[in-house]
Amino acid sequence: MGNVTLTRVTKKFGAVEIIKGVDLTVEDGEFCVFVGPSGCGKSTLLRMIAGLEDISSGSLSIGGRDMTDVDPAERGVAMVFQSYALYPHMTVAENIGFGLRMTGHPKEEIARRTAAAADMLQLKPLLERKPAQLSGGQRQRVAIGRAIVRNPDVFLFDEPLSNLDASLRVQMRIEISKLHQDLKSTMIYVTHDQVEAMTMADKIVVLQAGLIEQVGSPLELYHRPRNIFVAGFIGSPKMNFLKVTARPTEGGVAVTFPGGPSLTIPTETPVIKGETTLTLGIRPEHLDRETGDVTLAGTVRLAEHLGSETLLYVTLADGAEISVKADGLTSARPGDAISIPLLARACHLFDTEGTALHNGDLTR
Amino acid sequence: MFPTPVQKSGPLASAAYQIILPIALVIWLLPLLGVAVTSVRPSGDLAAGNYFGIPSSFAGVENYKAVFRDSPIGTYILNSFKITIPTVIGAVGLSCLAGFALAVYRFKGNLALFFLFVAGNFIPFQILMVPVRDLTLKLGLYDTVTGLVLFHVAFQTGFCTLFMRNFIKGLPFALIESARVEGVSEWRIFLHVVLPLMRPAIAALSVLIFTFVWNDYFWATVLVQGQSAMPVTAGLNSLNGQWVAAWHLVSAGSIVAALPPVLMFFLMQKHFIAGLTLGATKG
Numbered sequence: 001m002g003n004v005t006l007t008r009v010t011k012k013f014g015a016v017e018i019i020k021g022v023d024l025t026v027e028d029g030e031f032c033v034f035v036g037p038s039g040c041g042k043s044t045l046l047r048m049i050a051g052l053e054d055i056s057s058g059s060l061s062i063g064g065r066d067m068t069d070v071d072p073a074e075r076g077v078a079m080v081f082q083s084y085a086l087y088p089h090m091t092v093a094e095n096i097g098f099g100l101r102m103t104g105h106p107k108e109e110i111a112r113r114t115a116a117a118a119d120m121l122q123l124k125p126l127l128e129r130k131p132a133q134l135s136g137g138q139r140q141r142v143a144i145g146r147a148i149v150r151n152p153d154v155f156l157f158d159e160p161l162s163n164l165d166a167s168l169r170v171q172m173r174i175e176i177s178k179l180h181q182d183l184k185s186t187m188i189y190v191t192h193d194q195v196e197a198m199t200m201a202d203k204i205v206v207l208q209a210g211l212i213e214q215v216g217s218p219l220e221l222y223h224r225p226r227n228i229f230v231a232g233f234i235g236s237p238k239m240n241f242l243k244v245t246a247r248p249t250e251g252g253v254a255v256t257f258p259g260g261p262s263l264t265i266p267t268e269t270p271v272i273k274g275e276t277t278l279t280l281g282i283r284p285e286h287l288d289r290e291t292g293d294v295t296l297a298g299t300v301r302l303a304e305h306l307g308s309e310t311l312l313y314v315t316l317a318d319g320a321e322i323s324v325k326a327d328g329l330t331s332a333r334p335g336d337a338i339s340i341p342l343l344a345r346a347c348h349l350f351d352t353e354g355t356a357l358h359n360g361d362l363t364r
Numbered sequence: 365m366f367p368t369p370v371q372k373s374g375p376l377a378s379a380a381y382q383i384i385l386p387i388a389l390v391i392w393l394l395p396l397l398g399v400a401v402t403s404v405r406p407s408g409d410l411a412a413g414n415y416f417g418i419p420s421s422f423a424g425v426e427n428y429k430a431v432f433r434d435s436p437i438g439t440y441i442l443n444s445f446k447i448t449i450p451t452v453i454g455a456v457g458l459s460c461l462a463g464f465a466l467a468v469y470r471f472k473g474n475l476a477l478f479f480l481f482v483a484g485n486f487i488p489f490q491i492l493m494v495p496v497r498d499l500t501l502k503l504g505l506y507d508t509v510t511g512l513v514l515f516h517v518a519f520q521t522g523f524c525t526l527f528m529r530n531f532i533k534g535l536p537f538a539l540i541e542s543a544r545v546e547g548v549s550e551w552r553i554f555l556h557v558v559l560p561l562m563r564p565a566i567a568a569l570s571v572l573i574f575t576f577v578w579n580d581y582f583w584a585t586v587l588v589q590g591q592s593a594m595p596v597t598a599g600l601n602s603l604n605g606q607w608v609a610a611w612h613l614v615s616a617g618s619i620v621a622a623l624p625p626v627l628m629f630f631l632m633q634k635h636f637i638a639g640l641t642l643g644a645t646k647g
């Protein structure tokens with residue numbers, strides 16, 4: 001069993017608190033991804049689960065057993081490092097079998113399990129090579145093989161693909177997902193990469209400055225961000241944020257853009273009491289519509305043609321910048337005047353603290 | 365390419381290179397040449413005052429024979445080995461362990477301890493001559509090989525530890541962490557992960573300490589009196605007779621005495637290869 005539970009876990013380096021109280025449950029067999037800006041404590045949290053950093057306060061349990069003060073070796077976890085950390089003086093086969101050999105497994109068993117892992121990762125022809133004679137992707141596979149042979153309850157990955165080039169990253173991403181389907185073990189995976197997080201995860205944990213901002217499935221986070229940080233962090237290009245003034249109306253909120261136009265956003269329950277300023281969020285991909293409930297006028301500042309789509313960076317009348325994900329065949333060029341249709345149903349609303357008051361929903 | 369190869373640089377630079385390099389080389393080799401030439405000089409040359417000229421005849425064979433006949437140089441060389449090899453093993457072995465502890469473990473006073481090792485290197489050990497001699501006398505180690513070995517180990521370990529600690533610090537720490545997660549005990553991590561990667565450092569340090577201890581004259585004269593424990597550096601002096609200096613024999617003896625460190629260097633050379641950690645990380 002590989003369910004991992006963190007209860008009010010904190011980590012201090014000297015006087016500085018890096019992890020400020022994290023509560024999290026990762027179910028057995030789940031693929032859980034930690035994302036967050038650089039320095040938010042993702043690696044630290046992962047290393048605390050591995051037992052490489054001790055836990056300053058709070059508790060950790062794996063498979064229902066308390067592991068707060070247990071040695072890394074006894075936790076039943078395997079970790080794949082960003083730098084691969086292969087033993088340079090050993091061959092691939094020795095690298096994969098090293099842990100088993102050191103923990104006193106019989107020779108035949110090591111050979112059998114090494115062969116099985118090598119099979120799974122297509123490392124068979126490379127078994128006699130040293131790490132220096134491997135490509136980046138092959139090294140990464142060896143590092144994963146070293147984790148697999150130990151048959152752990154929980155796999156921990158710390159940005160395992162960040163040293164690979166784009167196409168190899170896609171390939172390895174798919175392989176790791178497949179591995180997860182085959183092994184059905186719990187995997188906790190740290191990444192910077194939006195696409196990795198969205199495509200691989202059963203559950204995404206968004207961290208910021210040592211705290212969890214939100215936990216949820218990829219689509220939940222995309223459609224229902226709990227606050228402005230998650231809204232801006234998930235999705236690429238990033239959600240647009242516009243300052244608006246708002247007042248409550250019948251069945252929704254009437255917002256007025258600085259340039260003048262106003263729009264009524266339907267909400268299920270009243271979200272504000274009196275007139276106030278709010279932040280309106282809308283994703284670039286929701287601005288590419290034929291018609292809208294209101295249109296915003298602006299000037300194209302930059303157009304990035306990606307083939308399948310075009311990213312337009314537009315300056316609005318009041319000077320605010322927004323990005324629009326438009327069709328790949330759009331003819332807009334820098335300097336062109338453009339009007340952007342806005343759908344009330346796609347808009348999110350955040351209060352001045354950044355908490356989401358209302359999440360847009362295009363399916364409604 | 366940087367730096368520009370000398371062949372491709374300006375005429376001035378290449379001329380300077382061609383003149384200065386041989387001069388530097390000659391200056392550097394002069395004392396060695398002097399000793400080598402003296403070792404094949406017949407004794408008459410020295411009596412006649414021909415110290416630096418061309419030898420009047422080649423007396424190499426007699427001189428080298430005389431060294432082995434007139435002095436127990438065999439015993440001295442054996443003593444030198446008996447002193448040097450345990451010292452190298454002791455100092456390098458201890459410093460590997462101490463360096464590992466200082467580089468890998470976070471404990472109170474780690475840095476203070478490390479600085480102690482560094483600071484120890486700055487003490488001119490000659491000022492310890494009298495207390496160390498007293499100590500050996502009291503311990504009954506005066507005039508023994510054991511005494512010399514113990515004191516050499518004590519004096520060399522400081523520098524070795526500094527060297528090893530910094531070398532291990534330079535290894536990717538993820539290797540150690542990854543082994544820890546795999547359930548490998550700390551002692552086995554040291555033996556199977558760290559030690560194999562330290563081979564170049566161990567080779568370099570072994571040669572260094574070997575040469576240093578082999579060539580030691582100071583402690584050999586301070587801590588040893590009789591023939592039984594005398595290493596070759598101090599023993600060579602006995603080739604000079606009580607009344608006459610026999611520099612041609614001393615020179616020949618010196619050349620013989622200098623061979624083992626040179627051999628040691630060539631033996632260890634192939635272990636110096638750099639880049640042993642290649643491929644450990646992303647590279």
Ligand SMILES: Nc1ncnc2c1ncn2[C@@H]1O[C@H](COP(=O)(O)OP(=O)(O)OP(=O)(O)O)[C@@H](O)[C@H]1O
Nearest residue numbers: 013014018036037038039040041042043044045192
């Ligand atoms: N050993 C340490 N001593 C002191 N501070 C540390 C230590 N290790 C990490 N930190 C600090 O903890 C914070 C979180 O580090 P961590 O490595 O977990 O970030 P991260 O989220 O993994 O970032 P990245 O995405 O860049 O890898 C950083 O501010 C870092 O400076």
Ligand SMILES: [Mg+2]
Nearest residue numbers: 042043044158
């Ligand atoms: Mg990190």
